[in-house]
Amino acid sequence: MEPTPADRIIPINIEDEMRDAYIDYSMSVIVARALPDVRDGLKPVHRRVLYGMYELGLSQTKAYKKSARIVGEVLGKYHPHGDVPVYETLARMAQSWALRYPLIEGQGNFGSIDGDAPAAMRYTEARLVRIAEELIKEINKKTVDFQLNFDASLEEPVVLPAKLPNLLLNGASGIAVGMATNMAPHNLSETLTAIVAYIEDHDITIPALMEYMIAPDFPTGGIIYGYSGVREAFETGRGRILLRGKATVEVSANGKEQIIVTEIPYQVNKAVMIERTAQLVNEKKIEGIADIRDESDKEGMRIVYDLKRDAIAHVVLNNLYKQTQLQSSFSVNNVALVGGRPKILNLKALIVHFVDHRHEVLVRKTTFDLEHAKKKIHLLEGYLIALDHLDKVIALIRSSKDAELAKSALMEAFPLSALQVKAILEMRLQRLTGLERAKIIEEYHQVQKLIDHLLAVLADKPLRMQLIKEELIELKERYGDARRTIVEYEADAFTMEDMIPDTEMVIMISNQGYIKRTPLVDYRLQGRGGVGAKGITTKKDDCTAHLFIATTHQYLLIFTEFGKIYWVKVYTIPETKKATQGKAIQNLINIAPGDQVRSIIQVRDLKDQTYVDQHYVVMSTRQGIIKKTPLRAYATPRANGIHSIVIRAGDSLLDVQLTNGAHHIVLALASGRATQFNEQDVRPMGRVASGIRGITLAHEQDRVIGMACFPTSDWDVLVVSENGYGKRSSLLDYRITKRGGKGVKTMQITEKTGKLVAIHAVKNQDELMIMNQAGLAIRIQVSTLPLIGRATQGVRLIRLGQEDKVVSVARIDMLDEVDGPDHKVRSGVVEMGIAEPLGGQVIEEDLVLREEIEGLDDPIEG
Incomplete structure (x- = not known):
């Protein structure tokens, strides 16, 4: 009786069937499709x-x-x-x-x-x-x-x-079920050198191997940016390697700068990269690029980014790295089949498995050659027996009716095997000559030597390793080439600063605490005695209290009336047009209620230990107290600020400046007197000390209006009064006294000039920026001021309206050297002095500046 269809149905658990089927499928993908074999890659x-x-x-x-x-x-x-x-x-x-x-x-x-x-x-x-x-x-x-x-x-x-380690040379990539592999390519010369080093010392460490095998070497070249990912990949089998295209900045025939890309990161589609970059430029997400062209040909790759005239090449390039595939990452995941099973392998494991494979291949090859040589010498022994008994062999063959009888006769007459007899019967007559016999004997000895060598190889593992080593050295000489990918070992991750040009900014802070920054180029140069241009819009009861110049990448150290210090990066200050009010400084720092900014300095880099150790922060108060503290005491930014000085009762912080420890210090009073003493007379103190006497006030209503620090004695002293008068005198006119004296006259104070409000150290090529209570700013050259005696009243610097006063003075130190007919100043340093119509103080600072000087047409007064 035949089984019914129902009898042929076998019930099974669907979960078991799905599990078994999926496991079979996944193993098939892993072993037969997606993952490379560690031996041949x-x-x-x-x-x-x-x-x-x-x-x-x-x-x-x-x-x-x-x-x-x-x-x-x-x-x-x-x-x-x-x-x-x-x-x-x-x-x-x-x-x-x-x-x-x-x-x-x-x-x-x-x-x-x-x-x-x-x-x-x-x-x-x-x-x-x-x-x-x-x-x-x-x-x-x-x-x-x-x-x-x-x-x-x-x-x-x-x-x-696989004589060559293909897995290391070309890498591999693939996605299996539940796992994936992504292995980087490497340079042949470096790889074989590292393998030879392992053969010579099986206990060699991965760091030692990395001395020979530096990093992956990609076919498209480029730059490996940072080494930590390479090190991690070599040591663990996993790591993230940052890749950059190779780019240079050139100047075209029309004088515009261009970014030329000649190599791009591995596995990046060039056309897609260019298309995406053009889209970002159109969307204004990348600025400064005027045109993009692909000029690649058979000679090589060449992508051209034409820059706009006002663009800064390194900033544009950093934006390209940040936002496009000109910078990409390669995630190393060294998964390969070892004995049919997937494993994660570090650098040494990959080398070990390749050498083991080559060793096995060498043993099998040697065994094959030995068997072949033994067969060969066996036949040669038969030839020699036949040649030694040539007449008898010929007679036996001629007397035999067929080949089978001849074979039997020869095997009965001589100690020959069937294989030897077959070879003798098939031997050509020409080999019976004497010359051929000598060749057979010579061949016999050569084969015997080969057998001896092969037996020695099979019996001696160090000899086998030596042969593998010699083979690798020969392959290196034959196929080795130069590295294509450059390695930049010290590379930091992108920061906000990489995306922002390091340009000069005018920083303004109002008396009520509104802060802003405006590009310095917005303020054109004017002649002495002008009325100025609108520099800030303030409320009726507000005015500018601080004016200084800094670059966007610098740190601002903000000192307050209560003696606290806060840290701010210039680029974090809101950038606005020069006539706008700005934003409240409380949006940037956690300043206490009732406290206000008294002085600001900017420093180049708080992380540069040499720079920090070589500089001091010198502070002065309105009551004539001075204090010097090493910059390193303020080199650790904190969000809520820290105490910088202990302020005595009835006093307040006035001015803070950065020095190298060997400056001449001049303190000036509102009454028109000033004293000069050496910075060495002020001993360094701790961060929370209160300081020592710097100058004695002329009377109870007198106060210190500023502090000037002179690196050498060939500088001039610039003073400005509240009614817009100013002058410069030689520092040599001020005798050096002991700290704490009453000083000498620095300006003839009259009702016309008003009280002294600012003092600066200047040179002839410097510029001044002066701002009044109405918010008008004027920028003039120091060279327009006559060099006159210290006891004179000076000349008019800015024309003021009724009831108007000078509230701030900034010094822009320009270098003597200019470039070309347009007189573009290369760089300089800025110091700031702030008058105090609403409480008063002075600020001084340093910075680097670039600006175009326009001609002066206003005659010098006085």
């Missing part, structure tokens, strides 16, 4: 393409064959999947931008770095390159295992002999 499809081409005889010395012919060979014999994946595999192995050492030499269109697809397989041709032959050439000596193909009609290699 190839996935099955790559191995089959190379082996198929080898069987077709497509060596470097042979003619090309159509890619369609190769794909058909591989599909029909070894890889019964789609023809498109096989052709894509073949094409990728021929692309110089995809593989560091291409394994296939293509003829025709095999795609481009712009993402163009290869031409159809019927149009292209291919053959193996010499390095690919090094992976295969020993395969006929039973060096590797073979397995049946998909229909069990043929055999294919499980792995290739």
Whole structure:
């Protein structure tokens, strides 16, 4: 009785079936498709393409064959999947931008770095390159295992002999089920040198290997930006490597700057990168680029970014690195099959597995050669026996009716094997001559020597390692080349500063605490005695209290009336037009209620230990107290600020300046007197000390209005009064006294001049920026001021309206050197002095500046 359909149904648990089926599928993907073998660095499809081409005889010395012919060979014999994946595999192995050492030499269109697809397989041709032959050439000596193909009609290699560490040289990438691999390519010379070092010392550490094998070497060149990711990848098998394109800044024929990119990061599509960059430029997310052109040709890559005239090249380049694929990352994940199982491998493990594979191949090759040599010498022994008894051998052969009887007769007459007798019967008559006999004897001795050598190799592992080492050295000399990818070891991550130009800014703070920054170029140069230009808009009961100049990357150290210090980066201050009010400073620092900014200095870099250790912060108060503290005491920014000085009752902080410890210090009073003493007379104190006496006030209503610090005695003293009068005198006119004196007259104070409000150290090439209570600012040259005696009243600097006063004075120190006919000043230093119509103080500071000087047409007064 036949079973019914119901009897043929076997109930199973669907969860078990799905689990088993999925495991089988995932293992098939892992082992047979996605992950490379650690020994030859190839996935099955790559191995089959190379082996198929080898069987077709497509060596470097042979003619090309159509890619369609190769794909058909591989599909029909070894890889019964789609023809498109096989052709894509073949094409990728021929692309110089995809593989560091291409394994296939293509003829025709095999795609481009712009993402163009290869031409159809019927149009292209291919053959193996010499390095690919090094992976295969020993395969006929039973060096590797073979397995049946998909229909069990043929055999294919499980792995290739691989004289070269292809996995390290070309890397690999693939996505399996639950795991993936992404291995970087490396330089052949460095890699083989590192392997030789391992062979010489099996206990070598990964850091020692990294002395030979510096970093990955990508086919598209570029720059490895930072070394920590490389180190992590070598030591653990996983790491993130930051890659940058290679770019230079050039000047075109029309005088405009250009950014020229000649190399891009690995696996970046050039056309997509350019298209995305153009989109960002159109969206105003990247500024300063006027045009983008791709001038790449057969000679090499060349992407040109034309910059606008006001663009700063390094800022634009940093924006390109930040926002486009001109900078990308390569995430290393060294997963490969070891004994058929996926493992994460570090650098040494990859080298160890390759050397073990080469050792096994060498043993199998040596064993094969030994067997072949033994067969050869066995035949030669038979030849010699036959030649020694030539007449008898000929007689036996002639007397035999057929070959079988001749074979039996020879084996009965002489100690010969069936194989030897067969060779004797097939021997040509010409080998019976005396000369041929000598050749046989010579060949016999050579084969015997070979056997002795092969036996020695099989018996001596150090000798086998020496042979592998010599083989690698020979391959290095034959195929080694220079590194393409540059390594920048010390590289920091992007910060906000990298995206912001380091330009000069005018910083203004009002008496009520409104702060803003405006580009210095917005203030044109004017002649002495002008009325100025609108510099700030303030409320009716407010006015400018602080005016100084700083670059966007500098730190501002903000000192308050209560003796606290806060830290601010200039670029964090809101940038506005010069006539606007600004924003409340409470948005930037946590200043206490009732406290107000008294002085500000800017420093170059608080992280530069040498710079910090060589500078001091000198403070003065309105009551004539002075204090000096090392800058390192204020080198650790804190959000809520810290105490910088202890303020005595009835006093307040007035001015803070940065010195090198050897300046001349001049303190000036509102009454028009000033005293000069050496900075060494002021001993360094702790951060919370109160200070010592710097100058004695002339009377109870008198106060200190400013402090000037002079690096050398060849500087001039500039003083400005509240009614807009000022002058400069030689510092030599002020005798050096002891700290704490009453000083000498520095300006003739009259009702016309008003009280003294500012003092500065200046040179002839400097400029001044003066602002009044109405918010008008004027910028003039110090050279327009006559050098006169210290007891005079000076000349008019700015014309003031009724009830108006000077509230701030900034000094811009310009270098003597100018560039070209346009007189573009190269750089300089700025000091600030702030008058105090609403409480008063002075600020002094240093900075670097660039500005165009316009001509002066206002005559000098007085």
